Amino acid sequence: MSDVQKVLFLLGSARRGGNTELLARSAAEHLPADAEQTWIHMDDLQLPAMVDTRIIGGGTYPSPIGDERALLTATLDATDVVIVSPLYWYNLTSRLKLYFELWMGWMLLPEVQFKDRMRGKKLWLITTMSDEPAEEADFLIGILQHSAGYARMRWAGALVAVGGTRMGRVLENENALLRAKTFFSSGVESEQSLTETDAAIVAGGGHIAVPTKPGLFHGAAHHVEE
Ligand SMILES: Cc1cc2nc3c(=O)[nH]c(=O)nc-3n(C[C@H](O)[C@H](O)[C@H](O)COP(=O)(O)O)c2cc1C
Numbered sequence: 052m053s054d055v056q057k058v059l060f061l062l063g064s065a066r067r068g069g070n071t072e073l074l075a076r077s078a079a080e081h082l083p084a085d086a087e088q089t090w091i092h093m094d095d096l097q098l099p100a101m102v103d104t105r106i107i108g109g110g111t112y113p114s115p116i117g118d119e120r121a122l123l124t125a126t127l128d129a130t131d132v133v134i135v136s137p138l139y140w141y142n143l144t145s146r147l148k149l150y151f152e153l154w155m156g157w158m159l160l161p162e163v164q165f166k167d168r169m170r171g172k173k174l175w176l177i178t179t180m181s182d183e184p185a186e187e188a189d190f191l192i193g194i195l196q197h198s199a200g201y202a203r204m205r206w207a208g209a210l211v212a213v214g215g216t217r218m219g220r221v222l223e224n225e226n227a228l229l230r231a232k233t234f235f236s237s238g239v240e241s242e243q244s245l246t247e248t249d250a251a252i253v254a255g256g257g258h259i260a261v262p263t264k265p266g267l268f269h270g271a272a273h274h275v276e277e
Contacts, residue, residue: 055086055235059129062092063136063147070179070215075135078231093146101152112159131173138180141190173207174199179215210234
């Protein structure tokens with residue numbers, strides 16, 4: 052079991068209780084009993100738009116208050132940050148994109164020492180998407196790998212399940228649920244043994260891609276319900 056102790060789950064779907072959250076909750080069931088879990092849906096927070104004060108603002112950023120302060124504190128407290136985002140246009144949802152934009156402001160707070168305190172924490176991704184190929188999530192995985200690297204975090208791995216348009220669909224995806232069981236205990240820091248049929252590994256990234264039924268959603272429009 053990897054050293055997962057305080058896990059912050061950040062949920063960013065535009066619907067509650069959707070496939071991505073369900074997959075994340077399945078994975079979380081297999082965390083060590085003594086691992087602390089904090090679940091935050093971004094819609095429960097009132098966050099400001101990020102303001103770029105690097106030059107015009109003299110390189111200072113207003114000290115966060117309210118929900119932004121709570122999110123910063125939760126981030127700093129965590130050993131592991133799990134981004135729970137459906138794939139939206141090959142990317143994070145806007146809610147979670149904002150989270151990463153706020154990091155830039157937090158990095159300007161001398162009293163926080165954000166970068167120093169993020170160093171060594173792990174960044175994980177759990178995502179679902181409707182269309183094959185699963186490799187369309189590679190952009191998102193790459194974005195998070197780069198973001199982890201910038202903050203000197205450790206990239207820990209991604210769990211990607213394909214075929215999630217109908218709510219709850221992911222719970223019918225046996226492969227995804229199987230992978231969820233060992234997701235936090237394996238990550239990219241240990242060897243993965245994956246078959247070609249239900250998984251793909253991105254070079255250097257080690258993500259687990261789990262199609263629900265190969266071909267089922269091939270060519271389907273992104274936003275059309277089953
Ligand atoms: C705004 C929007 C953009 C989407 N973009 C993609 C996409 O680029 N690729 C894809 O395969 N599915 C896309 N989807 C489908 C969702 O990723 C998919 O239905 C996901 O399982 C929803 O997760 P949720 O149930 O947790 O909300 C999109 C859905 C929405 C609402």
